[in-house]
Amino acid sequence: MRRYALRPCDGGSDMGETVDVQSLSRWIRAFARAIAANRDLLTRLDSAIGDADHGINMDRGLAAVVAAMDEHRPSHIAVLLRDVVAATLLSAVGGAGGVLYATFFLRMAAAAGQAHSLDDLAFAKALRAGLEEVAQRGKVAMGDKTMFDALAPAIEALDVALAGGAGLGVALRRATAAAEAGRDATVPMLARKGRASYLGRRSIGHQDPGATSAALLIAAAATAFAGAPE
Ligand code: ADP
Ligand code: MG
Numbered sequence: 001m002r003r004y005a006l007r008p009c010d011g012g013s014d015m016g017e018t019v020d021v022q023s024l025s026r027w028i029r030a031f032a033r034a035i036a037a038n039r040d041l042l043t044r045l046d047s048a049i050g051d052a053d054h055g056i057n058m059d060r061g062l063a064a065v066v067a068a069m070d071e072h073r074p075s076h077i078a079v080l081l082r083d084v085v086a087a088t089l090l091s092a093v094g095g096a097g098g099v100l101y102a103t104f105f106l107r108m109a110a111a112a113g114q115a116h117s118l119d120d121l122a123f124a125k126a127l128r129a130g131l132e133e134v135a136q137r138g139k140v141a142m143g144d145k146t147m148f149d150a151l152a153p154a155i156e157a158l159d160v161a162l163a164g165g166a167g168l169g170v171a172l173r174r175a176t177a178a179a180e181a182g183r184d185a186t187v188p189m190l191a192r193k194g195r196a197s198y199l200g201r202r203s204i205g206h207q208d209p210g211a212t213s214a215a216l217l218i219a220a221a222a223t224a225f226a227g228a229p230e
Contacts, residue, residue: 021080042209050209069084127158131155145203150215
């Protein structure tokens, strides 16, 4: 009789990617690359309903974050998210959008606490804590036509997928689809927050730049935590 040995999990496809300082660093680097690749698109979107700087702001901020990561090589989750990512964004990014991203990462760091690694649920909980902080600081809710409209459904989809037993890779891919749908849903919305709100009804028919960068943030997580080495 042939016997089949069980092979140990090799981290492939959707098997148990650990959320630790290495994979979180991969996430931030993937986000920085996506922002750089979409810098002109983000600025174009912001030129329609804002002041044409979202791509420039975010790219400058994320490039500074990557440089700081290279320099400091943080070995702790909270240090990475708070002292490197959030602090660098705050000093380098400018713009309401960038400050809200800094707030998001700062709150994630607090949620991570002293942990050296997070399980899937703890990671989702940290993302939700960041989302709630954005809502509070930005005084924003669903339908206001902001980054929140992409982030909130993404984190909801992540929670639902994890509760249903999906692995983190699958759950983040579902979250990405939800973020992209949320981003697209901002097009017909009337902006109620930020510069776009000054336009009133003229903001209708344009995709929100912050929702667009937020969808890139979630897609970057799906890439970084899929288990594939980069
Ligand atoms: P600024 O508006 O200061 O020029 P950015 O252009 O970098 O900053 O970012 C604009 C994005 O910030 C918007 O597309 C929107 O998604 C987001 N944003 C603006 N105000 C708020 C707010 N109060 N709450 C949540 N997100 C907001
Ligand atoms: Mg702007």
